Every structure is written in C-alpha cells, then in structure tokens.
Amino acid sequence: MNTMNNQQKLDDIFKKLSVGYKKLNKEQIAFAIKEISRVRGDLADMLSDYAGKDGTIQKQRMSRLLRELDEVEDLIRQYGTTAMDSIIRDSAACATTGINTGLAAIGAKAVAQMERLNRDIFEYVVKRFGEDGLVLSDRVWRLSGDMRDNLSKVLRTDILKGESVSTMIANIRRVHDNETWKIKRLVVTEGNTAYRTATAMNASRSDVVTALRVHRGVANRPEHRCTQLEQLDRYGMGAGLYPPSDHEIYNMHVSCTGFLTYELDERYL
Ligand SMILES: [Zn+2]
Numbered sequence: 300m301n302t303m304n305n306q307q308k309l310d311d312i313f314k315k316l317s318v319g320y321k322k323l324n325k326e327q328i329a330f331a332i333k334e335i336s337r338v339r340g341d342l343a344d345m346l347s348d349y350a351g352k353d354g355t356i357q358k359q360r361m362s363r364l365l366r367e368l369d370e371v372e373d374l375i376r377q378y379g380t381t382a383m384d385s386i387i388r389d390s391a392a393c394a395t396t397g398i399n400t401g402l403a404a405i406g407a408k409a410v411a412q413m414e415r416l417n418r419d420i421f422e423y424v425v426k427r428f429g430e431d432g433l434v435l436s437d438r439v440w441r442l443s444g445d446m447r448d449n450l451s452k453v454l455r456t457d458i459l460k461g462e463s464v465s466t467m468i469a470n471i472r473r474v475h476d477n478e479t480w481k482i483k484r485l486v487v488t489e490g491n492t493a494y495r496t497a498t499a500m501n502a503s504r505s506d507v508v509t510a511l512r513v514h515r516g517v518a519n520r521p522e523h524r525c526t527q528l529e530q531l532d533r534y535g536m537g538a539g540l541y542p543p544s545d546h547e548i549y550n551m552h553v554s555c556t557g558f559l560t561y562e563l564d565e566r567y568l
Contacts, residue, residue, distance in 0.1 A: 304568055305405045305406070305407070305563060305567055305568055306562070306563050306568055308404075308405050309401060309402075309405055309560070309561060309563060310560055312397075312401035312404065312405075313398070313401065313558070313560040313561070314560075316393075316394070316397040316398065316401065317494075317514075317558040319393070319397070320390070320393055320394070320491075320494050320558075321556065323389070323390070323393055323490075324390070324486065324487060324490045324491065324494075324556075327386045327389070327390070327486050327490050328482070328483050328486045328487070330382060330386070331379070331382040331383070331386065331482050331485070331486045332479050332482050332483075334378045334379070334381065334382040335375060335378050335379050335382065335446075335475075335482060336475055337374075337378055338371055338374050338375050338378060338446075339468070339471060339472065339475065341371060341374055342371055342450070342468075342471060343464075343468050345364070345367060345371070346364075346464045346467055346468065347464055349363075349364050350463075350464045353463075354463040354464050354465065355458075355461050355462065355463055355464070356458050356464065356467075357458075358458060358459065361454075361455065361458050361459075364454065364458075365451055365454065365455065368447050368450060368451055368454075371447060371450065372443050372444065372446070372447040373443075375442070375443035375446055375447070376439055376440060376443040379439040379442060379443060379482075380436065380439050383435060383439060383485070383486075383489060384421075384425075386486060386489065386490050386493075387420075387421055387424050387425065387435075387489060387490070387493040388417065388421055390490045390491075390493035390494045390497070391417050391420040391421060391424070391493045391494070391496070391497040392417055392497075393494065393497075394493075394494045394497035394498050394501070395410070395413055395416055395417060395420075395497050395501050396413075398497075398498060398501050398561075399413070399501070402505070402507065405567070406567070407505075407507040407563070407567050408505070408506070408507060410501050410504045410505050416497075416500060416501060416504060417497075419500060420493060420496050420497045420500050421493075423496055423500070423549075424489065424492055424493045424496055427492070427549075427550070429488075429550070429553075430552075430553070435489060438485060439485075442478075442481055442482070442485065445478065445481065446474070446475070446478055449474045449477075449478065450471060450474060453467070453470045453471060453474055454467060454471075457470060484553065484554055487554045487556065488550070488553050488554055488555070491555055491556055491557075491558075492549055492550040492555075494558070495548065495549050495550070495557075495558060495559055496549045496550075498511070498558070498559045498561075499511055499543040499548065499549055499559060500543065502543040502559075502561055503543035503544065505561075506564070507561075507563055507564050507566075507567050508543070508561045508562065508563065508564065509562050509563070509564050510536050510537075510540040510541060510542060510561075510562040511540070511541050511542070511543055511548060511559045511560070511561065511562070512539050512540055512541075512559065512560045512561075512562055513525060513528045513529045513539045513540075513541065513548055513551075513557060513559060514529065514539075514557055514558050514559070514560065515528075515529045515557045516555050516556035516557040517556060518556075523551075523552060523555070524547075524551040524552045524555070525551040525552065525555050525557035528541075528547070528548060528551055528557075529557075533545070540562060
C-alpha cells in the first residue's frame with residue numbers, strides 16, 4: 300500500500316526530475332565546450348596558411364594574421380550562440396515534459412499547448428537581463444571577445460619568439476582550457492534558469508498549483524540568494540513559497556542549481 304498523498308508523490312517526482320536535469324546539464328556543459336572548441340580547427344588551418352617552410356610565421360605577416368582573428372571571434376560567437384540556444388530549448392523541454400507527465404501521473408491536468416509554452420520560455424530566457432545588465436547574446440559576445448584577446452596575446456608572443464605552428468596550437472589549447480570555466484558558468488546559469496523558468500511558467504498555466512516552493516542549491520551558503528529565498532516568507536504564504544509571477548526565483552544568482560516544486564491545490568491532495 301502506498302500511503303503517500305499526491306503532494307508527497309509530486310515532490311518526489313520533482314526531486315527525481317531535478318536530479319535528471321543535473322545530469323543533462325553536465326552533458327550540456329561538455330557539449331558547449333566541444334562546440335566552442337571547434338574554432339581550434341579553424342585556427343589551425345589559418346596558421347598553416349601563414350606558416351613558411353620552416354613551420355614558423357614571419358613577424359611581417361603578424362598584423363594581417365591578427366586581423367583575421369575578427370573572423371575567429373565571429374565563429375566562436377556562432378558556435379556559442381547555436382550551442383546555448385539548443386541548451387535552453389532542451390532544458391525547457393526537459394522541465395515541461397517531465398512536469399506534465401508527473402501531473403498526469405497523480406491525476407492532475409497537464410498543461411496544453413506545450414509547443415507554445417516552450418517557445419515562450421525560450422523567448423523569456425534569451426531576452427532576460429541579468430544582474431550584470433546583459434542579455435544572453437551579450438554574454439556570448441563577451442566570452443568570444445575574451446577568447447579572442449587571449450588568442451591574440453598568445454599568437455603575438457609566439458610569432459615574436461619564432462615558435463613553430465605546432466607549438467602555437469598547443470599554446471592555444473591551453474588558452475581554451477583556461478577559459479572553459481566561463482563556458483561552464485554560462486551553461487549552468489542559463490540552463491538552470493531555463494529549467495526554473497519552465498517550471499514557473501508551466502505553473503502559471505496550470506490550475507492545480509497554488510504556489511512554487513524554492514529549494515536551494517547544494518552549496519547551502521547563507522550568502523547565496525537561493526538559501527535566503529528558501530527561508531523567506533515574502534508573501535505571507537509560508538517560508539519559501541512564491542507565486543509564479545515572482546521572477547526572482549527564476550534566476551536566484553549566477554551558477555544557481557536550486558529548483559522549484561509545486562504546492563498543490565487542496566482539491567488535488
Ligand atoms: Zn543557488
């Protein structure tokens with residue numbers, strides 16, 4: 300005999316979904332890093348075009364080569380944008396599909412018009428302004444700009460020192476490895492924001508949800524906004540409870556892995 304009520308069953312389903320999402324988000328980080336690293340291939344081709352028979356690049360050709368980094372920066376931006384767009388779409392779909400399957404499993408009505416819902420979530424996430432005053436595309440521009448600056452420094456030094464193209468490629472790899480934490484931070488922040496936004500927007504279109512409950516991320520630091528929001532009773536609804544219209548719970552801080560669950564209307568308990 301299962302003695303859990305529907306609220307407990309749904310809490311259980313949401314917790315499993317959030318564990319599943321954490322796995323997906325790890326794969327998304329690896330995917331974004333791999334996509335953005337594709338630029339190393341483009342860069343290697345470019346360097347071999349500039350190299351002489353001895354495998355080095357003459358100083359006289361340096362300014363022309365560095366100008367070509369415009370194109371490289373553009374490619375990083377393209378790869379990054381395509382990767383982030385699909386990460387946001389997949390995170391939203393992962394949440395809405397899982398949640399509505401869960402609602403159906405406890406006999407509550409699922410939200411109709413899923414395609415439209417997923418599209419609205421995507422629009423919100425790509426257009427939202429973060430604490431940094433930037434939207435997602437600005438953050439991808441900043442990332443590609445930073446990478447270009449670092450590439451430019453490495454190439455300039457290596458050409459002046461007369462290093463071979465193969466050494467330059469190894470050094471470029473090191474630059475990329477040092478930058479991957481930025482890609483990781485972006486994917487964790489945006490992916491989890493898409494997941495929480497999807498949870499909240501799905502709730503606002505459902506008539507079985509009375510509130511969203513905040514669950515802090517694993518870090519559990521008192522200075523983390525998600526830890527504070529989990530304890531705060533902002534609406535007199537109880538600690539950690541929020542209406543879906545409170546956008547602060549969509550994105551509580553950078554790199555937040557906190558998640559939201561549904562408080563069920565008593566008719567469905
Ligand atoms: Zn957090």
